[in-house]
């Protein structure tokens with residue numbers, strides 16, 4: 145079953161000069177697959193990921209999530225999709241620095257508003273535990289290390305049981321031990337929970353161990 | 368669906384983690400609202416006291432005869448010149464009596480009208496106070512002392528002695544303070560008063576009157592209407608003025624117009640008589656509002672600035688919130704709520720501060736000859752100012768927060784994330 149499908153995606157940057165950054169992108173990801181995207185710097189990986197994550201709507205072509213057309217939906221509808229279906233992990237650990245670790249993890253679930261506060265807290269704690277950072281629960285997000293922040297971000301991405309996790313070099317600025325750790329967590333999620341993952345990486349070892357590698361060059365997918 | 372709880376908790380966290388800025392913004396509002404309430408209460412208190420001075424002593428309608436040239440000149444009655452153009456030079460007023468015709472039945476009629484609280488007669492006479500060899504020109508007003516006291520608070524202006532005594536004594540007089548000091552006489556002294564026709568009467572001073580207006584106090588004095596009638600050798604129906612007090616001052620112009628038509632007299636209503644005073648009052652109000660609104664606008668700019676800064680600081684937070692599924696509207700509410708919370712808390716503290724300062728002012732001693740009975744600064748406590756104050760605080764902070772929050776709503780998360 146296809147979780148995510150991109151059809152004929154083109155994107156241009158108009159400023160400072162006209163620049164065709166993504167050229168006729170076609171691919172799909174099946175449920176439970178762990179896919180990595182590789183390619184030279186500037187080949188358009190991040191740009192593609194922003195489109196796939198529904199944050200960037202300025203493109204041509206069609207995007208499907210769970211076989212439903214996403215392209216053309218309103219900002220509000222897209223925010224609901226991001227909240228429910230897509231988990232995000234960035235290269236630079238994006239946490240709300242005024243909030244505690246557990247509050248950061250709970251936020252998407254609170255926004256979703258389906259479970260009670262107690263249940264959300266429980267889920268969040270389970271996720272922290274899975275990632276081995278439950279002891280950081282009540283620390284301010286600004287007071288934990290880079291590797292820890294990365295794991296908090298993963299815990300947050302998982303909180304609403306999304307259809308797919310997307311990551312833009314989530315291990316980019318971690319030491320090899322921490323990077324390995326995160327890879328294992330991803331691998332386990334895809335195998336045990338049948339979660340789909342799409343991860344941009346520059347790390348050959350990381351990519352080799354995934355189910356499939358998509359290589360980009362010059363705004364095109366070359367395999 | 369909007370999850371208000373999360374939005375509120377994020378707003379709260381932003382406010383609490385930036386407590387200094389939050390308090391600065393709140394103080395701006397507090398200052399604006401507090402100053403507005405204090406200013407309004409104080410100015411209105413002052414206005415009201417001044418209004419009362421006028422309203423208390425001024426009849427709502429004064430009825431009298433005005434001396435003026437006849438509207439119809441005799442030539443108009445002459446048939447022979449009916450179709451000619453009349454040119455009459457140097458028209459002079461015809462002598463008419465100052466006396467109001469049929470005054471007593473008229474007073475009866477007026478007092479039966481339900482809209483009229485009371486109509487009371489006066490007799491104004493020009494006299495001279497005789498003190499040794501000098502004669503001082505003056506006005507003697509014949510009144511019914513107790514009714515005058517009841518309707519027009521004349522008691523407030525009696526420095527010494529009392530109206531009750533005037534009522535009791537057939538040859539009593541209450542003398543203006545200026546005239547009294549000029550002649551260096553005091554209560555219980557006797558003075559001589561001469562009418563225009565030259566008759567001299569001895570009167571006993573039973574009180575001293577002070578209105579606060581020197582020009583009035585120098586000449587004015589009061590006696591019983593009967594006393595004045597006797598002095599002028601006029602009958603009991605000789606009355607020059609009828610002063611009317613209404614239940615509702617607002618219908619004064621309407622009633623005075625009717626009376627003019629009905630009785631062929633002059634009826635002057637209080638609004639016309641005190642047009643200038645109204646202007647002063649409304650200009651004072653205008654200034655108060657201008658100052659208050661300026662203060663609130665300044666406070667509004669403070670909030671605008673602080674929220675704008677906050678949004679720049681919180682760019683990352685905004686991008687994250689959008690990435691994890693908060694909509695632009697959610698983000699906008701987060702910041703708008705902060706503005707409104709600042710406005711509400713600042714406004715409530717401002718109301719308390721405004722009340723406290725007004726109360727403090729109202730306890731400060733303040734006395735003036737012009738306004739008898741005043742012991743402290745006049746302050747008007749009206750819940751209305753507090754309603755306007757808090758409403759203004761909320762509205763102005765809403766607008767101050769609106770533009771920054773709109774900016775937050777429109778921030779492109781991708782741009783921020785790329786910029787990292």
Ligand SMILES: Nc1ncnc2c1ncn2[C@@H]1O[C@H](COP(=O)(O)OP(=O)(O)OP(=O)(O)O)[C@@H](O)[C@H]1O
Nearest residue numbers: 157159160163165184185186187188189190191192
């Ligand atoms: N806002 C923008 N305006 C114009 N050009 C842009 C903009 N953002 C990115 N680009 C250009 O688009 C191209 C693709 O950028 P993108 O960030 O997708 O590359 P990438 O594959 O993620 O590279 P890296 O591996 O270094 O992260 C680059 O050449 C970049 O200079």
Ligand SMILES: [Mg+2]
Nearest residue numbers: 189190191312
């Ligand atoms: Mg990139």
